[in-house]
Amino acid sequence: MAPRQASELAHRLGREAEAVCREYLSAGRRAGNYWLVGDVRNTSGRSLYVRLKDSAKGPAGKWTDSATAEHGDLLDVIREALGLVEFKDVAEEAHRFLSLPHPEPEKTRMPTGRVPGMAVGSPEASRRLFAMSKPLPSTLAAIYLSGRAITSLEGITALRYHSRCYYRPDEHSPTEIWPAMVAAVTDLSGRQTGAHRTWLALDGSAKAPVETPRRAMGDLLGHGVRFGAAGDVLAAGEGIETVLSPRQVLPHMPMLAALSAAHLAATLFPATLRRLYVIRDRDPAGDSARDSLIARAASLGIEAISLTPVEGDFNDDLRLHGADALRAVLKDQLHPDDMRRFLMG
Incomplete structure (x- = not known):
């Protein structure tokens, strides 16, 4: 979007400044000719103020954060409040809000319209x-x-x-x-x-x-979605739901969802880890990731144990057979020390 188009869009939003604030800065409130809120990311507070009407001090829609000295217009509000990265997304949301047609793609455009210093997916x-x-x-x-x-x-x-x-x-x-x-x-x-x-x-x-x-x-490689802080024991699997399923009966065992088989195989271990449970999915990719992870753990002196579901994965087990049946399946596969330490019921 050209600067002139962006300026026109910001002006149109300014004419609806209060409605924009109520939509995207809902944690704030009106005070006279201003909308007060904590910051442009819609935190409760009063340090940021948005001008709701044109005045000698400036046009409607301009805002200033007195705590940080940041300032901008309502396009910035939409970007920050929704966490958008590319400017074309901001423009599209602004057009949606204003019930305008979507902008036509430009014949020539900059490679990407990103928030300064922030890469897509960063x-x-x-x-x-x-x-x-x-x-x-x-x-x-x-x-x-x-x-x-x-x-x-x-x-x-x-x-x-x-x-x-x-x-x-x-x-x-x-x-x-x-x-x-x-x-x-x-x-x-x-x-x-x-x-x-x-x-x-x-x-x-x-x-x-x-x-x-x-x-x-x-940045995903080696990392994961963590449920509890790993010490000497950790259970790691692929998907979030796959990992949360055994957690229903092992709520105090630290667990990690690596999000894919490839990322599971690359999981990094904490220095304190002594025993690793690999939550297996019954498919070729899952078997390959399990074998790779177990081999790497063994090379570091970490005991590795595979946890195998009855069905395709542990969420299938939980949904189809219930928590008691899942508990029984896991009981037969856990190390005795961990069965006493972590298993509920």
Whole structure:
């Protein structure tokens, strides 16, 4: 989008400044001719103020954060509040809000319209997305997991929920908005390096009806979605739901979802690890990842034990046979010390 077009779009948003603030800065409130909120990412507070009407001080829609000296227009508000990365996404959302036709693709355009200093899919973008999401309980993400028989969510801080997560099938398709379960991918020190999104149906009953309802972003290799801090024992598997299923009966065992077979094989081990459980998927890719991970663990003196489901994966076991049957299957495969330490019931 050319600068003149961007300026015109910002001006149009300024004419609807209060409506824009109510939509994207809902944590704030009106005070006279200003909208007050904590920051441009929609945090509660009063340090950021948005001008709602044209005045001698400037046009409607301009904002300033008195705590940081940041300033901008309502296009910046949309970008920051929704965690968008490419400017074409910001423009598309602004047009949606204003009920305008989508902009025609330009014949010549810059390679990418990115937030300065932030690459598409970067760790910074993933951290921003996760920070904008809300805790899991009482959300569509919790409903979705419940439909997968995953109901014990205590201590699951690595998963959050975003009600308006952007999805684009490909670079030539318009952006869609779907609710999503957002997972933080972290390294051994707990620093977030990436994020994983599972887009959901509007009622949370299933994944969204899109071509690729699961996507990851950021730096993933060697890292994972962590449930509990690993010490001497860790259970690692591929998918989030696959890993959360045995966690229903092993709630205190640290676990990690690597998000794919290839990433599972590359999982990095904490220095304190003495025993590794590999949560297996019954498919060729899962077998290959298990064998590779077990061999690497053994080379480092870490005891490695494969946990094998009855069905295709442990979520199938949980859904089809229930928690008691899953507990019995795991009981026969755990080290005796860990059975006494971690197994519920």
